[in-house]
Amino acid sequence: MKYIEAIGKYFLMIREVFSKPTKWAIMKNLILKEIDDLVFGSLGILIFISFFIGGVVAMQTALNMDSPLLPKNLVGFATRQSVILEFAPTFTSIIMAGKVGSYITSSIGTMRVTEQIDALEVMGVNAPNYLIFPKIAAMMFYPFAVSISMFLGILGGWAGSVLGGFTTSAEFTEGLQIGFQPFHVFYAFTKTIIFAFILATIPSYHGFYMRGGALEVGKASTTSFVWTSVVIIIINYIVTQMLLGK
Amino acid sequence: MIVVEDLHKSFDGTPVLKGISTVFEKGKTNLIIGRSGSGKTVFLKSLLGLFIPEQGTIIYNGTPYGEMDDEQQRELRQKMGMVFQGSALFDSMTVEENVMFPLKMFTNDSMSGMRDRVDVVLKRVNLTDAHKKFPSEISGGMQKRVAIARAIVNNPQYLFCDEPNSGLDPKTSIVIDNLVQEITQEFDITTVINTHDMNSVMEIGEKIVFLKDGYKAWEGSNKEIFRTDNEAVTSFVYSSELFKKVRQMYLEERN
Numbered sequence: 396m397k398y399i400e401a402i403g404k405y406f407l408m409i410r411e412v413f414s415k416p417t418k419w420a421i422m423k424n425l426i427l428k429e430i431d432d433l434v435f436g437s438l439g440i441l442i443f444i445s446f447f448i449g450g451v452v453a454m455q456t457a458l459n460m461d462s463p464l465l466p467k468n469l470v471g472f473a474t475r476q477s478v479i480l481e482f483a484p485t486f487t488s489i490i491m492a493g494k495v496g497s498y499i500t501s502s503i504g505t506m507r508v509t510e511q512i513d514a515l516e517v518m519g520v521n522a523p524n525y526l527i528f529p530k531i532a533a534m535m536f537y538p539f540a541v542s543i544s545m546f547l548g549i550l551g552g553w554a555g556s557v558l559g560g561f562t563t564s565a566e567f568t569e570g571l572q573i574g575f576q577p578f579h580v581f582y583a584f585t586k587t588i589i590f591a592f593i594l595a596t597i598p599s600y601h602g603f604y605m606r607g608g609a610l611e612v613g614k615a616s617t618t619s620f621v622w623t624s625v626v627i628i629i630i631n632y633i634v635t636q637m638l639l640g641k
Numbered sequence: 642m643i644v645v646e647d648l649h650k651s652f653d654g655t656p657v658l659k660g661i662s663t664v665f666e667k668g669k670t671n672l673i674i675g676r677s678g679s680g681k682t683v684f685l686k687s688l689l690g691l692f693i694p695e696q697g698t699i700i701y702n703g704t705p706y707g708e709m710d711d712e713q714q715r716e717l718r719q720k721m722g723m724v725f726q727g728s729a730l731f732d733s734m735t736v737e738e739n740v741m742f743p744l745k746m747f748t749n750d751s752m753s754g755m756r757d758r759v760d761v762v763l764k765r766v767n768l769t770d771a772h773k774k775f776p777s778e779i780s781g782g783m784q785k786r787v788a789i790a791r792a793i794v795n796n797p798q799y800l801f802c803d804e805p806n807s808g809l810d811p812k813t814s815i816v817i818d819n820l821v822q823e824i825t826q827e828f829d830i831t832t833v834i835n836t837h838d839m840n841s842v843m844e845i846g847e848k849i850v851f852l853k854d855g856y857k858a859w860e861g862s863n864k865e866i867f868r869t870d871n872e873a874v875t876s877f878v879y880s881s882e883l884f885k886k887v888r889q890m891y892l893e894e895r896n
Contacts, residue, residue, distance in 0.1 A: 415715070421745055510729035517689050517801075518743055519718030 412531065412571040412596075422529065429533035430431050431582020433595075434540055440494060441487060445478075445544040448486070449551030450559075452477050457561035467562045474552030476579075481555040483544040484583045485631050487598040491537070492623035496598035500619040501532060504612040505603025508567050514605070534591040541587045586634045590627055597623045642667045643688065643799065648697035650680075650687055657683045658694070659855040668829045670845045672824050672836055675852035676877060682726075684852065685803055685835045689723060690714060701799070719747050722792025724802040724821075728784040730776040732871055736763070736787050737772040743795040762790040766820060782813040786820070793824055800825065802834040806841060818844045839878065842866060851877065867891055 416422065466594040472617050503526055515522040549571065556562045562570075601619035605611055650658040657680045659862060661806040665671040673681050686692045688699060690706060699706040701717055709717065730739050737759055744755045745894040759880075763769060771779055776787070785805060792800055802821060806814035822845040825832040834841065842849060846863035851874050858873040859866075867887065879885045 415711075418746065509732070510725045510727055513686075513691055513725065513732055514725060514729040514731075516691060517718060517721060517723040518746065519721075521717040522748055523716075 398466070398610060401600075404547055404604065405596070408523055408527070408600055409605065411521065411573045411595060413524070415520065415521040415524060417525050425525070425529035426449035426532045427531045428512055430536055432498070433530065433533045434536045437491060437494055438540060438543065439488065441540055441544050442547055443635075444490060445483065445487070445547040446554075448550035449474060449478055449548030450555030451551075452482065452548070453552035453556040453567075454561065457556060457559070464493060466570075467566040468570030470556050470562050471552070471567040472573050473570075474556070474567075475571045475575070476547060478552065479545055479579055479583050482548055483541050484587045484590065485627065487541060487544050488587070488594060488627050489624050491590075491594050492598075492620050492627065495534075495594055496619050497616040498597035499595070500602040500605075500616045501612050503599055504605045504615050507602065507605055508612060510607055523603065524601075526603070527596065530595040531592060535588070536594040537591040537594070538584050538587045541584070545583070553570060582634075582638045585638065586631060589634065593623060593626050593630065597626060620633045642702060643833070644698075645688070645702040646698045646700070647685070648687060648694050649695045650683055650692055657855050658687065660697070661850075661852070661855075661857045662697075663850050663857060663860060665831055665833050666848055667701060667831045668826060669832070669847040670825050671833045671848040671850070672842060672846045673833065673850050673852060673859075674837055674842060674846075674877070677839065677875070679852040680855040681835045681837075681852055682724065682803060685801060685833065688833060689801060690718065719743075719795065720798040722795070722797035722800045724785065724792050724800070724805050724806040726807055728776070728781075728788040730784060730787055732774060732776050735773050735775055735822065736768070736779065739776070739787055740790045740794050745789065747795060759790075762788075762794045763826070765793075765819045766790045767816075781808050782810075782817070785809065785813075785817055789817070789820060789824070793828065795816070796828065798830055800830050800832040802832070802836075804835055804837075804839045806836065811840065814838060815844065838851065842878075853877075 400496070417425075453470050453474045457470045460469060503512075506526070512522050515525060553564070553567050555566045556567050598616075598619040600614045601622070602612075605615040645664070646662050648658050648661040649656065655858065661680075661684060665855060675681050681882055687694050704713075706717070730736075731742065734742065737756075739855055740759045740762060741755050744750055744758060748755070750758070759772075763772065766789050768783060768786050768790065771787070773782060776784055779787070789802075789805075800821070805821065805889075807819050817869070818841050821832060821834065824830070834845075843863055846866070849859075849861055849863065850857055851859040851871075853873045859869060859871045861869065863888065866874060868891065869875065
């Protein structure tokens with residue numbers, strides 16, 4: 396029962412986020428700040444992880460190809476498919492749930508426990524719009540980070556495969572081009588946009604409605620990470636079935 | 642003026658406010674006093690609309706709060722200033738940005754106009770050299786003064802203060818009390834202060850509402866509170882030795 400109540404409360408919060416907008420002159424600055432904090436601030440860790448995971452995916456594929464009948468270019472093909480379809484949009488989003496999600500929950504949660512949100516509401520400010528809308532708007536730039544993740548994942552795959560001596564550069568590049576379907580990129584970015592919305596709103600919900608003190612802020616951040624990850628995994632399954640299923 | 646009629650509020654089935662009725666008058670410092678857990682903060686937050694009462698009416702200048710639509714409630718809130726117990730300053734903003742915040746949100750003033758207004762109110766609360774400091778870089782007393790400046794910057798009709806003296810030394814408390822009273826008279830606003838500080842009661846309690854276990858046990862002024870025979874009030878007021886002696890002197894004088 397409490398889960399149904401929480402879901403209802405979440406959607407009511409979303410409605411509030413999009414009602415009574417804050418003045419654009421103020422909102423513009425808030426959005427730019429959030430783009431810097433949430434998207435650009437996460438690029439470092441995304442670049443690092445994407446490159447090395449891409450490399451490991453390529454090496455693992457090569458190491459597990461025992462049959463001599465399998466062409467070497469399969470390494471490039473498998474790396475591309477893994478990175479574009481799942482690693483860059485989904486795995487990266489789980490990482491972002493930890494990094495960005497916990498930041499959002501703890502920052503909004505701290506504002507709640509120190510009565511700063513009450514102060515906004517008493518002033519007549521639409522607090523959900525003021526606090527959460529800029530995060531949603533900023534996260535709409537998240538596909539930009541995912542595209543970098545895709546590029547670097549494949550580059551890492553190339554490095555792992557070629558520099559590790561598993562394939563030649565030509566074989567890897569040929570594999571990258573085999574059976575390429577642009578729709579897969581569309582699918583990846585479609586779910587990225589949905590994940591971006593989830594990454595901004597579920598942690599915001601956990602921060603906005605938290606009760607208690609400093610200890611509860613920490614607990615709310617952990618809960619928010621768990622639920623954001625769970626929802627991303629479930630939505631990933633549903634979107635995959637809808638867009639790629641027969 | 643704020644009129645409260647038969648206000649009830651409970652949490653998880655536990656009643657906290659049990660039918661409070663009173664009037665908070667314009668141009669006066671109205672105090673809500675009572676022991677911890679008596680329902681003061683719930684009462685204040687109900688007045689602010691942060692808690693929705695189950696029963697009863699709060700009337701602002703003749704209009705019941707419950708009958709206002711969202712837009713009217715938001716407009717009313719823009720006429721309110723609130724000083725929170727912990728100041729509730731935005732910790733990522735400087736003192737100047739904190740005070741300027743309501744102006745940026747609700748006026749179309751130019752930046753120089755807003756800066757001038759911020760200078761005026763910061764000067765009014767005797768803070769002239771803290772514009773660029775963050776809340777964490779100033780003392781508790783200064784934070785309270787910044788909170789007062791933020792509350793009055795948009796010329797509110799109502800000023801609410803939740804325990805404005807908590808955590809402050811007695812001298813700073815008197816400064817804050819006097820400041821709130823001066824501002825109330827100067828701008829002719831309705832001020833409601835939630836406190837259990839007896840110094841505040843003596844200094845600025847023009848109208849006092851005493852709460853006990855969610856009921857209004859007594860109301861009157863700071864002149865009347867030391868003369869009342871209401872048992873609930875006397876046990877609260879004379880819990881300190883100093884006030885016991887004041888009471889003793891009063892009774893001796895009366896007899």
